[in-house]
Amino acid sequence: MIVEFGHFALILALCLAALQATVPLYGASRNHAGLMAVGQSAAVAQFLLIAASFAVLVNAYIVSDFSLATVVENSQSTKPLLYKITGVWGNHEGSMVLWVLILSLFGAAVALFGDNLPPSLRARVLAVQGMIGVGFLTFILFTSNPFLRAQPAPLDGNGMNPVLQDPGLAFHPPFLYLGYVGFSVAFSFAVAALIEGRVDAAWARWVRPWSLAAWCALTIGIAMGSWWAYYTLGWGGWWFWDPVENASFMPWLVGTALIHSAIVVEKRDALKSWTILLAIVTFSLSLVGTFLVRSGVLTSVHAFAVDPTRGTYILILLVLAIGGSLTLYAVRAPALQGGGLFAPISREAALVLNNVLLATAAATVFLGTLYPLFLDTIGGPKLSVGFPFFNRTFVPLMVPALLAVAVGPLLAWKRGDLKGALQRLWFAFAAALLVALVGLYLAGFKPILALLGLALAAWAGIGALVEWAERVKLFRAGAAETWRRARHLPRASYAMTIAHFGLAVSVAGIAASAFAVEQIQMLHPGDTLPIAGYVLKFDGTEKVQGPNFTADRATIEVQRDGATVEELHPQRRFFPLQQMTTSVTAIRSNLLADLYVALGDPDDSNGSTVRAYWKPLTPWIWIGAVIMAFGGVLSLSDRRWRVGVAARRRLPAAHPAPGE
Amino acid sequence: MRRLLFLLPVALFVAVAVYFLLALNPNRDPTLVPSAMIDKPAPAFQLAGLDGGQGLALNALKGQVAVVNFFASWCEPCRDEHSLLMGLEKRIGVPVYGIAYKDKQPDTEHFLKQLGDPYHAIGVDESGRTAIDFGVYGVPETYVIDKEGRIRKRFVGPLNERQVTQELLPLVQQLQHS
Amino acid sequence: MKVLFALLAFLLLAPAARAVEPSERLSDPTLEARARALSEELRCLVCQNETIDESSAPLAHDLRVLLRERIAAGDTDAQALKFLTDRYGDFVLLKPPVEPATYLLWFGPIIVLLLAGSGALVYLRHRKAGAPVAPLSAAEEKRIERLLEEES
Numbered sequence: 001m002i003v004e005f006g007h008f009a010l011i012l013a014l015c016l017a018a019l020q021a022t023v024p025l026y027g028a029s030r031n032h033a034g035l036m037a038v039g040q041s042a043a044v045a046q047f048l049l050i051a052a053s054f055a056v057l058v059n060a061y062i063v064s065d066f067s068l069a070t071v072v073e074n075s076q077s078t079k080p081l082l083y084k085i086t087g088v089w090g091n092h093e094g095s096m097v098l099w100v101l102i103l104s105l106f107g108a109a110v111a112l113f114g115d116n117l118p119p120s121l122r123a124r125v126l127a128v129q130g131m132i133g134v135g136f137l138t139f140i141l142f143t144s145n146p147f148l149r150a151q152p153a154p155l156d157g158n159g160m161n162p163v164l165q166d167p168g169l170a171f172h173p174p175f176l177y178l179g180y181v182g183f184s185v186a187f188s189f190a191v192a193a194l195i196e197g198r199v200d201a202a203w204a205r206w207v208r209p210w211s212l213a214a215w216c217a218l219t220i221g222i223a224m225g226s227w228w229a230y231y232t233l234g235w236g237g238w239w240f241w242d243p244v245e246n247a248s249f250m251p252w253l254v255g256t257a258l259i260h261s262a263i264v265v266e267k268r269d270a271l272k273s274w275t276i277l278l279a280i281v282t283f284s285l286s287l288v289g290t291f292l293v294r295s296g297v298l299t300s301v302h303a304f305a306v307d308p309t310r311g312t313y314i315l316i317l318l319v320l321a322i323g324g325s326l327t328l329y330a331v332r333a334p335a336l337q338g339g340g341l342f343a344p345i346s347r348e349a350a351l352v353l354n355n356v357l358l359a360t361a362a363a364t365v366f367l368g369t370l371y372p373l374f375l376d377t378i379g380g381p382k383l384s385v386g387f388p389f390f391n392r393t394f395v396p397l398m399v400p401a402l403l404a405v406a407v408g409p410l411l412a413w414k415r416g417d418l419k420g421a422l423q424r425l426w427f428a429f430a431a432a433l434l435v436a437l438v439g440l441y442l443a444g445f446k447p448i449l450a451l452l453g454l455a456l457a458a459w460a461g462i463g464a465l466v467e468w469a470e471r472v473k474l475f476r477a478g479a480a481e482t483w484r485r486a487r488h489l490p491r492a493s494y495a496m497t498i499a500h501f502g503l504a505v506s507v508a509g510i511a512a513s514a515f516a517v518e519q520i521q522m523l524h525p526g527d528t529l530p531i532a533g534y535v536l537k538f539d540g541t542e543k544v545q546g547p548n549f550t551a552d553r554a555t556i557e558v559q560r561d562g563a564t565v566e567e568l569h570p571q572r573r574f575f576p577l578q579q580m581t582t583s584v585t586a587i588r589s590n591l592l593a594d595l596y597v598a599l600g601d602p603d604d605s606n607g608s609t610v611r612a613y614w615k616p617l618t619p620w621i622w623i624g625a626v627i628m629a630f631g632g633v634l635s636l637s638d639r640r641w642r643v644g645v646a647a648r649r650r651l652p653a654a655h656p657a658p659g660e
Numbered sequence: 661m662r663r664l665l666f667l668l669p670v671a672l673f674v675a676v677a678v679y680f681l682l683a684l685n686p687n688r689d690p691t692l693v694p695s696a697m698i699d700k701p702a703p704a705f706q707l708a709g710l711d712g713g714q715g716l717a718l719n720a721l722k723g724q725v726a727v728v729n730f731f732a733s734w735c736e737p738c739r740d741e742h743s744l745l746m747g748l749e750k751r752i753g754v755p756v757y758g759i760a761y762k763d764k765q766p767d768t769e770h771f772l773k774q775l776g777d778p779y780h781a782i783g784v785d786e787s788g789r790t791a792i793d794f795g796v797y798g799v800p801e802t803y804v805i806d807k808e809g810r811i812r813k814r815f816v817g818p819l820n821e822r823q824v825t826q827e828l829l830p831l832v833q834q835l836q837h838s
Numbered sequence: 839m840k841v842l843f844a845l846l847a848f849l850l851l852a853p854a855a856r857a858v859e860p861s862e863r864l865s866d867p868t869l870e871a872r873a874r875a876l877s878e879e880l881r882c883l884v885c886q887n888e889t890i891d892e893s894s895a896p897l898a899h900d901l902r903v904l905l906r907e908r909i910a911a912g913d914t915d916a917q918a919l920k921f922l923t924d925r926y927g928d929f930v931l932l933k934p935p936v937e938p939a940t941y942l943l944w945f946g947p948i949i950v951l952l953l954a955g956s957g958a959l960v961y962l963r964h965r966k967a968g969a970p971v972a973p974l975s976a977a978e979e980k981r982i983e984r985l986l987e988e989e990s
Contacts (some may be wrong), residue, residue, distance in 0.1 A: 235892055242887050277669060284673075297683040299690045299886050308686045315680055323677070326670035333666050344962045352962065356954045364947040370676075371934075371943045373690075377682040380939050382694050384881050386889075386932030393947040488987045522860045601859070609860060693883055696927030762896065788900050795925040797883035797897060 003068060006056025007147035010097075013049040013104070014137040016042045020107070020130030024123035025195075036119050039126035040111035046133065047108035050101050054088075057097055057146055061088050067153035070094060070146045076159035076577060078548040086169040087160045092294060092304035093146035095173060099290075100136050102174075102181040107133065110185060110210070117206055124192035125185070132184055135317045143310050159548065162575040162582045168228030172221060179218025180251045180286035185210040186258060187283035190276045191325050194332040199272040204265035207279065209636055211262065215255045216632035222248055223625035234583040234598040236516070236613050238621065241390050244302035246369040247289030250362045254282045257358040264351050267413060268340035271348075273333040274355070280329060284322040285362070291318055297373060343415040350408030350416075357401045364393045402456040402507060405500055406463020410470065424470060428462040443515060453511025461504030468497045491638040499631025506624025512617035520600070524607040528559075532614035534595060535559040536568075541599075541608060549573045551584075554599050554608060558588060570599040570610075594618050695795055695814040702728075702803070702811050703793035707759065707783030710769055716757055716783030721805055725754045725835045727828075728803045729779070730791055732763045733771035735799045741818035745778040748824070752832045755780035761799050762788045804828065806835045858891060862899070864906050873906045876915060879932050880905075880922065889932065 020042035027035025060068050061084045064077045074091045075084055088094040107129040114122050140146070189207040193199045225245070230238040239245065258278040264271045291297075294304055295311025342348040368385045376382055406428055410421035436455040443451070469475075471493065472485040519531045525540035539555040551573040558566045568586035575582070588595040593616040600609025697703075702718055709715035721728075729745065731738040749756045758779035760768040765784060772782075785791055794803065794811075802815040813831055815823055858877070864870040874891060880901065882893035890898040890905075901922070908918040922930055934940050974982065 233892075237892060240887060273666075281669070288676075291680065295680075295684060297680065297688075297690060308684050311684045315677065315684065318680075319677055322673055323670060326673055330663075330666045330670050334663055342962075344959075349962055352958050356951070356958050360947060360951045360954055363950045367943060367946045370679075371940075373683055374679050375939060376688075376690075377679050377685075382927065382929045383934045383940065384886075384929050384932060385934055385943070386879075386881060388879055388933030389943070393944075397947070397951070520858065520860050520863075691886060693929050694927065696923065696925060700924075788896075789904075792900060792904060792925060795927075797926065 002056055003060060003065070003147055003149075006053045006060075007145070009049045009053040009056070010137065010141060010147075013046050013053065013100075014134065014141060016046040016049065017104075017130045017133035017137055020046060021127050021134050022130075023127075024130075025127040028120040028123040028127075028195075031120065033119060036123035039123045039130070043104070043107040043111040043126050043129065046130075047101075047104040050097070050104045054097050054101050057094060058085055058088050061085065064157070066155070066157055067149055068146070069148045069150040072150045072154055072157045074160050075157045076548065077156055079160065079165070080547050082167070082170065083160065083165045087164070089173050090160055090164045090169055092310075093140070093144045095177075095304070096136065096140050096144050097146055098173065098177055099181055100133060100140065102177045103129065103133055103136065103184055106182055106185050106210070110188075114206075121189075121192055121196060121203075121206075124195050125188040128188035128191045129184060132188075132321065135321065139310075139313055139317065143307070143313050159575070159577045162549070162573065162578055162580045163232065165548075166228065166232060168224060168232070172224040172228055174221075175217050175224060176221030176248060179214050179216075179221045179255075180248065180283075180289065182214025182217055183211065183251060183255060183279075183283045183286055185214065186255075186279040187325070190279035191328060193276060194325075194328050197332060197335065199265070199276060199336050201266045201269050204262045204275065208259065208262045208266065211255065211259050211279070211282075212632050212636050215252070215259055216629045216636070218248070218252050218255060219625055219629045219632065222252060223622050223629075227622045230618075231585050231587060231596075232582070234585055235611065236594075236596050236615060236618075238618075241365075241368070241386055242300050242302065243298045243369050244289070244293050244300045246365050247285070247292050250365050250369075251282050251285040251289065253358050253362040253365070254278055254285060257355045257362075258282055260351050260354050260358075264348050268342060268348055270338050270340045270342065271352070271355075272336045272338060273329075276333060276336070277329060278355075278359075280322075280325045284318075284325070285366075287314075287318050287321060290314060292369075340414070342413070345411065345418045346416040347408060347411045347413050350404060350411055353404055354401065354408065357397055357404075361394055361397045361401075364397065365390070368393070398507075399452075399456065402460045402504075405460050405503065406466070409464070409467045409496060409500070425459075425463055425466055428459050428466050431462040432456070432459040434458075447514045450511045450514035454508055457504045457508035457511060459504075460507065461501050464497050464500040464504065468494075492635045495631045495635030495638070497631075498634060499628045502624045502627025502629075502631055504624070505620050505627055506622075509617045509620030509622075509624060512620070513615065515616050516618070517614040519612045521610055522603060522607050523610045524605065527607075529610060529612055531612045532593075532595070533560065534565075534614075536597065536610070536612055537564075538608070538610060540606060541572075541602070544571070546573065548577065549575045552599065552602065552608075554610070556586070556597055556610070558595065568595075568597050570597050572599045572602075572608075589619050591619050591623065592617065692816055693797060695811070697795045697811045698814070699810055699812065702805050702809050703790070705783070705785075705790040705793065707785055707790060710760070710765055710772075710782055710784060713782055716759065716781050718809065720781070721757070722809045723807060725807055725832055726805045727752070727754060727756045727832070728759060728794075728805060729756060730759050730761045730785075730794070730796050730799050730801045730803075732761045732799050733767040734763065737818040738800045739775065741800055741820075742775045742778070744819050744821065744824065746776050748778060749780060751824070752829055754832055754836070758782045759790065760784050760786075761791050761796065762786060802828075804831055804835070806838075858902055859899070862902055862906065864910060866910075869906070869909050872915060873902075873909050876905060876909075876918060877902055879919075881930050881932050883926065883930065 020039055024036050024039030027038065060071055061075055062081065064071065064075060064084070066072050070091060070093045074094070075087050079087065089098045107126060110122065110125055110129070117125070186207055189203070189210070193203050225248070226238045230236060258275065261271050261275040261278055265275050291311065291314045293300070293302060294306065295314060296303065296306025296308060297311065368389050372383050372385055406425055407418070407421050410424060411418065432455040435458040436451055439451040439454055471489060472482045474482050517532050519529055521529050523529060523538040525538060527538050529536040529538070537557040537559060539557060541552040541554045544551045544553045551571045553569050553571045556568045556570065557564045558568060566588050568588060570586040571584040573582050573584060583598055585596060585598040587597070593614060596613040596615055598611045600611055602608045702721070704718045706717040707715050745756065756779055760782060763786070768784070783790070798816065800818055802819055803811055804813040806812050812835065813827070815828070819828070858874065864873060877891035878889050880890045882888045882890045882895055882898045884895035884897050885893045890901045905918055905922070908921055913921065919931065928935055934943060936944050
């Protein structure tokens with residue numbers, strides 16, 4: 001009975017979405033306040049209905065209601081509660097409901113917190129959100145309905161893939177969806193602006209917080225996915241350039257370009273049509289990602305159970321949404337007039353460079369991901385594209401980007417002094433040189449590329465701090481003045497420093513993976529394995545019973561200078577229902593390096609293969625991402641967003657104040 | 661000129677969408693790896709037979725069209741195609757040979773006793789090396805070898821009736837009359 | 839779908855072992871290092887999202903052993919890889935060969951960069967800096983700072 005209510009709620013939500021997609025649009029064209037306001041109530045109501053529907057689905061999983069087909073296919077009664085809940089989105093149908101939930105969440109947020117928007121723009125933004133909602137709700141109801149019954153209801157379900165039985169599933173998909181579904185708002189803003197025929201600094205100011213919020217979530221989502229793969233897969237890999245990984249990375253790259261490009265629109269009234277295009281492309285890449293994951297055209301460890309009819313349906317959605325918006329762009333964008341002028345060496349130009357590099361990077365990932373598919377469909381040879389391609393194409397693009405990220409913020413708007421900026425960065429250069437020399441001394445010439453990466457990271461990170469030091473006149477104007485300036489710096493300025501610093505931290509972590517040390521041995525109880533200054537003593541394994549698995553749990557003493565500093569317990573788990581084995585790694589991390597231990601095959605005499613890795617700076621990969629996201633959140637909390645367009649003015653009326 | 665530039669994004673998208681449409685063809689299997697050995701000579705091999713059997717070697721196949729089926733007792737889809745394999749030799753008029761891939765002999769023998777032995781002769785590839793030489797990456801796989809000993813076609817996965825009538829039979833007939 | 843079943847059959851029976859086993863390793867560290875480097879460039883055909891170095895599939899194990907045999911027998915890296923591509927085709931290589939079919943792939947990124955870069959340069963040239971702005975006097979600088987602080 002409750003299940004039917006959930007089903008009905010989705011249908012009602014679809015009706016509301018249809019209303020939201022049409023009425024406000026008409027109201028905006030007629031400037032009718034009442035009709036425009038319909039958008040807001042429809043958006044909020046739509047969200048509440050989908051939330052209720054989602055709650056019904058979650059409840060069905062919690063109580064193990066096996067009369068629902070999806071619950072049968074994806075759950076089992078002995079699964080721990082956390083995984084019953086997270087398992088809701090561990091499959092196609094449930095994750096689509098999460099998708100529209102987040103879509104409607106953002107729509108409702110624009111409805112409730114968008115009071116600083118002109119009514120016609122808000123109405124159009126909500127209308128476009130409504131259109132996307134209509135598309136995906138019909139997709140769910142007609143091809144992926146989670147509320148279909150299983151007749152007759154079996155006694156127990158088929159369970160979930162054991163690899164998904166991990167806390168990572170609780171966080172990775174929700175954050176990821178908050179990210180790339182969140183960019184739908186930027187998309188809606190772009191389309192609305194094209195319909196209105198007007199893009200100005202105010203538009204950029206309104207669109208930036210939504211894009212930033214989505215960007216922060218996507219940064220965290222991707223980082224969590226990477227970290228989850230790292231501690232789950234057993235050999236310390238954290239990125240495979242898998243098509244679905246790339247499908248989330250491309251919106252991130254273009255989204256980063258977007259949040260930077262929007263700054264130029266806001267401050268200098270330039271790069272308008274380019275920024276609109278970025279806003280459309282970011283969400284379009286999210287949609288392409290959705291297509292790739294759920295249509296079965298590519299093999300991927302992430303792909304859900306596939307069905308070509310679903311694929312066709314999503315392709316139609318893609319054609320309507322992306323084709324429609326890009327056509328609108330082709331028609332309307334040429335009329336957008338650019339504003340502020342700036343010199344070829346200036347902060348605007350640096351941001352243009354940023355955009356060129358990020359866009360090329362995204363195009364590179366796109367090419368590498370889809371090239372095998374393109375060749376295959378036209379009857380060409382079957383190829384595969386992996387690490388080696390991306391190492392040779394993507395990584396070189398990041399070098400100029402990292403060089404520029406330290407210089408750009410030091411350039412003035414409109415006309416910058418490159419020589420002056422570089423001179424002020426002498427300290428960052430010294431730091432980079434020092435890192436390179438120390439690295440050469442410790443590791444020799446062989447890992448030269450990794451050393452270059454570390455030096456670049458030092459340049460970028462210290463460079464970010466140098467820029468802050470310049471702004472507060474550190475060591476040059478006395479402590480009191482520095483403190484005063486530091487207190488008055490806008491939060492967005494700190495956000496930039498922190499986010500760029502976070503990037504440098506991540507790059508350092510990535511570069512340092514070349515220095516990882518590996519030891520793989522067959523050990524018997526009492527054997528020791530030396531690694532990176534530690535000695536690992538293998539004490540044997542014991543059998544352990546879990547709720548839906550049995551495991552071999554090893555005890556490994558980590559010793560340093562003869563004393564045991566920690567006990568690690570890697571496991572080998574066997575899930576009888578799915579007949580699958582997974583490994584649980586044990587990691588000792590001091591945030592500077594990870595000591596990573598995984599259990600391999602047993603042999604016939606109480607021994608086990610033990611894989612031990614020492615990975616310096618690897619935790620920094622994810623710490624850097626968290627720092628970046630924190631920077632983004634800090635920027636969101638800057639008061640200037642909340643003040644909106646009508647800023648307080650305490651200037652003499654004779655001088656109309658320019659923007660900052 | 662400027663206007664044309666603005667059409668570029670939608671033009672690119674249309675191209676991509678067309679590829680996606682082609683890729684959605686339900687007959688397309690993205691995990692399928694096409695054989696690199698087509699039209700190349702079949703690799704030389706000499707395998708022992710099951711307990712009491714004479715084994716299988718490439719030389720025995722030369723001079724006639726042959727079908728070689730890689731199977732294993734632990735492979736579920738092999739069971740699916742087994743009923744089709746029984747009597748296949750009679751249907752297509754050429755010998756059907758079997759190679760047991762990475763299987764323990766008692767298990768293979770039990771499998772064949774349970775489901776029947778459709779093969780003209782059987783070779784035992786416990787190490788899997790012969791399979792690698794053929795380019796096998798899963799079981800079951802079925803190869804068609806012509807009179808000169810060249811591999812002409814590979815079927816990946818369990819054979820179905822449609823493949824036998826529409827692809828295997830015509831090819832075998834064509835090869836026999838060439 | 840059925841092919842997936844066959845491939846899954848491999849997976850389900852694979853133990854939780856990951857990556858190269860101690861018993862597979864060659865005794866000569868230079869040769870072993872070469873083998874590891876090559877393994878990382880080869881795609882496992884069963885678990886198609888892993889290299890044979892990482893994959894726990896039996897076929898990956900066989901290929902790792904085979905690769906080491908070839909290297910120990912004196913093959914160069916190129917010869918060892920050719921041994922595998924002769925049997926499995928170019929799909930097994932994670933680095934696609936540079937040939938006419940892949941020119942667009944390998945040269946695409948640099949072409950995009952050049953196009954985007956020149957597009958940006960043309961755009962920047964159009965936007966001249968306008969009349970040079972006279973530098974601010976000290977009093978004007980102080981006034982601007984005060985205004986900026988009041989705004990934040």
